[in-house]
Amino acid sequence: MDRFMQAAIEEAKKGLEEDGIPIGSVLVKDGEIIGRGHNRRVQHDDPLAHAEIDCIRSAGRIGKYNDTTIYSTLMPCYLCAGAIVQFGIKKVIAGESDTFDGAADFMKEHGVEVIDLDIEECKTIMRDFIQEKPEIWYEDIGK
């Protein structure tokens, strides 16, 4: 598997170890990981701390994003897709969109290239989590 998606999955697993929501993300520029993060809603009591938000934040104030690619173990929701569109990230690589279909069409409409790798491991992590803690998951997506 792509080493960047592997790094995003490692982030998701860190979230799980912390009793958090297992979604991970990395931001890549020039073949290097410049940001990484995972969902920390539970850990930081922060409803905005989605994986992609945590990841983009960790890269700091890089200014321009048009040469970056963001990886996420799950298709980005509208919050994270909004960040991607606003900051001008041009490419999104998602681990899966089976357990949550996210905002792929919205990103595509705004010229973002969206690739879904449809990885079984990503789906299993999310399915197990949703089964175990559905209330936390539905809180995370505002349902």
Place this chain on the structure above:
Amino acid sequence: MDRFMQAAIEEAKKGLEEDGIPIGSVLVKDGEIIGRGHNRRVQHDDPLAHAEIDCIRSAGRIGKYNDTTIYSTLMPCYLCAGAIVQFGIKKVIAGESDTFDGAADFMKEHGVEVIDLDIEECKTIMRDFIQEKPEIWYEDIGK
């Protein structure tokens, strides 16, 4: 003027006093302010700390947002509009959309009621800031 927009303007002015970007926001539920915030990109070196994000975060994990209204001194960008759509905030009251037109249509398409109060004070605060520190402003919106 509406006391909630007045509170959002006070938040914007706090940002200005901290040498930050002067955009403020409050979240209202049942006639009470349950969250308040202002843009802290500069103060926290955090590109995600837009006013509405800072405001929603400050309200904590309230779970359901369908009975909340968010006020912002400036029309929300895609990042903040994405949060509003994902969490199901049903009403947005913006101070102005002259200095930045934001993502009003996107929110409306998703059933959010969007009101633009077109307040001169909000425009003046932003115009003065953009004139003084254009590079910070364009960084904030990813341009």
